[in-house]
Amino acid sequence: MSERSNLRLLVLAVLVASLLGTLIARAFYLQILEGRQYQAAISSNTEREIVEPAVRGLILDQAGRPLVNNRTSVVVTVDRQTLAAEKDDGDAVIRRLAAMLDTTPTKIRDRLAPCGTEGAKPPPVCWNGSAYQPVPVAKDVDTQTALTIMEKRRDFPGVSASLDAIREYPAPFNVNAAHILGYLGPVTEEQLNAQGDSNAPDRLRRTDEVGRTGLEAEYDKILRGVPGIRHVAVDTAGRVTSTVDEVAPKPGEYLVSTIDAKLQSIVEAQLLAAVRRAQAQGYGGKSGAAVVVDVQTGRILAMASYPTYDPSIWIGGVSKKQYKELVANDALASNAYQGQFAPGSTFKVVSTAGAAKDKMNLYGIYNCPSSVTVGGQKFNNYESSAYGPISLTRALEVSCNTVFYGIAKRMWQEEGGPDAGVDAPNPIAEAATAFGLGSDTGIDLPGEASGVVASRQFKYDNWEKKKDTWCRNAEQGYPETRKTNPKLADYFTALDKENCTDGYQWRAGDALNAAIGQGDTTVTPLQMAMVYATIANGGKLYQPQVAKGVVSADGTVSQEFPPILKGRVDVPKSAIKFLRNSLPGVTTDGSGKTPFLGFPLKKIPVASKTGSAQVTGNKASTSWFASYAPANNPKYAIVMMVTEGGTGSKTSGPSVRKIYEALFGVRGSSVYPGKSVLAGDAPQPGLPAVRPDGTVAIPKGAGSGVANSRQG
């Protein structure tokens, strides 16, 4: 054959060989060099994730009584895939289902519409979950209806009834504790964005409910558990062909609170009683709070706030009207750890420590006149009574303001008077800061308020912030107010003129007010309780806690939260000793005597301090009663306050006494430790035992606090 033919055959052979080589090279490029990218494409193409939610963990009180429980509810779900495969797109099924559930087909259709699609209603009506997840269309369906649906499977393709866990509040002893427990709400867009492109199984999903406030929010991750994830392979029509992998849900763990339900219910009732007492005196009694803390650990045994709300209104979403009511009533925030109030005379223990810091003689004699004049301004004693020269102990007992005015005036002058720089010594403010005022206590609840310690620095910072407004007002002279009330406008203008020019100055009046817990100083009742707990335990600053530990649903203890000692309070030991020796006298011979008449103070000495803080604009003062007991072997500190409540001793005192009676088992003038509201006359040393079936063993004598049928 010709050479030409041979050559051309060779060329063809080489051409074919190079074509095959090209194919192998291309396969190498696609499969090896770019393989990872295509594998990811296959996964997103052919795999779907089905989430089985984990049952949320319970919240128990310190004795193991469930404060937050789950109850089962019959939920009817509709599988959109199955419905779409029906000839009429499932219209007949939806019509039948609507009749069964006493609703309209339109409402079910609205529920089934995926959020963001055309014509879909805004959440929570539209469906926020995966297209492969059955959509719950009705909750709390009665069993008979559910059974009928399940029996007539052929009439209801894609419709299914299942049991779902819904948050429930068993309210042992009718306890409320709403501000401690918090509530659940749908996950927010911010929370979803914050976790980025996480693929973790316990990441938040659009259908999730998360803790919004309180313990539900603080320990959300522990309570939420890890949902079960099933990856299924789907075909091009979206039908599930097989299960790729499956992880069972891990139920949320049980959170054990430091709160004792029985004590909490008593504290709530007593707070309400104090509020009613204020109102009976013709005062507003608008809000109040009470805190009981274990002084040796910093654990909060009870913490109540008035007004409060029923936590169960959040289940299944709060309505607009309900929410408006909550906001209007100021019921949403806890007055105990989010409310900031002038502490009044309960602050005098801090001023005493400040005086000790300034090397003043705590055992000297101080004059208690009816008024003190500084810079031409007269500062009156409470109800203008004079006691003459008295000891500092006596000054605390009778709550003599002028003694503390005198001390404050002397310190202020020594510090340099009005011209002292912002960093001049300020022993009372330093003592307040040392006791933890003006900053968060660090309690394990979100949204804590930190209060304010009035000081030179604070005054200066405040002036920096507001001077522009003050100076502008001083110039304009309140033209609006002037039209109706020229006198008031003159007063405002003069005030702002003064503030504008030297509002940064720490004047004598500021120093005097600060010494008796008035002026700019504000505290939360929780902070005040921690101050008295610190005095009670000899100066140890604990970080307050409302959670004690975590027990998993199968009964194993997974975490214990030991008490957190922040350190020793930075005031002279002598001051703590002096206060511990002086405060019991307030209850026996001072302003706290009346409410404790007949109380067995010999057996259980109570250290206390009353407070009646003036609030500008309020007719009645804020009633404070701060205390701890037994004074010789301190266990508990109790602080109660009621705004527009009157005096501490008249409004709050009697309620605090009742709480002590409950705590120590006081009956008349006798003490029966066995009758203490706390089982075993003390907080439980360890965590409650959870049985393998998930129920909790409650210690003998504690009582579940709920009717037997609801015990879980």
Place this chain on the structure above:
Amino acid sequence: MASTFTPDVATRSSGRSSSYWRDLDWILLIAAFATTIFGSMLVWSASRADMASASDPTSYLKRHVINIAVGVVLGFLASRIDYRWLRAYTPIIYGASVILLILPFAPGIGTTIAGARAWIDLPGGMTLQPSEFAKVAVILMMAVLLSEKRDVEAEPRDRDVLLSLGAALLPIGIILLQNDTGTVLVLGSVALSIIAVSGARTRWVIGLFGGAIIGILLAIQLGFLKQYQVQRLTSFIDPTADASASAYNANQARIAIGGGGWSGYGLFEGPQTQGKFVPVNESDFIFTVVGEELGFIGATVLIVLVGVILWRAVVIAYRADDLYGRLVATGIVAWLGFQTFENIGMTMGIMPITGIPLPLVSAGGTSMMATWIAIGLLQNVRIHAARASI
């Protein structure tokens, strides 16, 4: 020429029958069988998802195996037919093939699949694709016309080249009317290869090659090709830019192959394959199955197997004892080589999407039979050369 006019079957007792088995190209035969068995495995994997709800999930595979059996028998016959007999009857085979090609246009007989009216309905739900047989017929006819009455060392006369070109262009024209672009491209490269290897003057080769390219460009420019044909041809360049069905196919195919990695998801485990994400993956897109389920290793094994077949075919063409045999083998090399490249290339996005099967691998009876006939013809050429050299 040692052969007689009577078929070899009749002279089995003469003692030469033993030389048939001895002279067979066993490497070619084993490679062809290996490729076919490999292909059956892939067809089984691709069809089991579709057939999962059928009463007999293996029915598709069974039909494929029957096609193979018929193909192997036809191939055996093709290998034993006497050369002279074959040359004498080639015009009849060619004529019959052209008539078959026209049949799909007849109403009630023809069927359109994937836009191409290239199938004849047969009883029992079977279909026949006459263009597959046309490939064999064109190769035989061109080989006859270019090797007729001349010295092997002389170059073919212009008249012979023109005649053979005409023999190729007639079926190409009909197939073009059937919208079967892929087969047209294959037949074009077959015709060009045969004319080139026939020893035709270089200006013919260059002229035809240039003419083919200009023809394709003109067809696109002047709108002879319908819009979807252009789209199909160009969607491989950027499959994501075009949301049409062919672009979707190209994208899904590329994902399936790319996801295979080194060793793939395992047979029957490919999510794209088993989830039916790649359309017609039991026939035209069967390479996606090996790519996804057996990975780069499996894909390379399959390409190498086809490479072995083509290597043996080139060797047979080279050693053919006459120009006729060489041209038949050359045509088969061009056919299998280019069709394999086009088919696998389109699944990997380096060739346009056209509806042609992967030889010996894809499901599709006519293709399977035609390819086995080609294997048989290659054996025939080899045996002929072996006997001539005695």
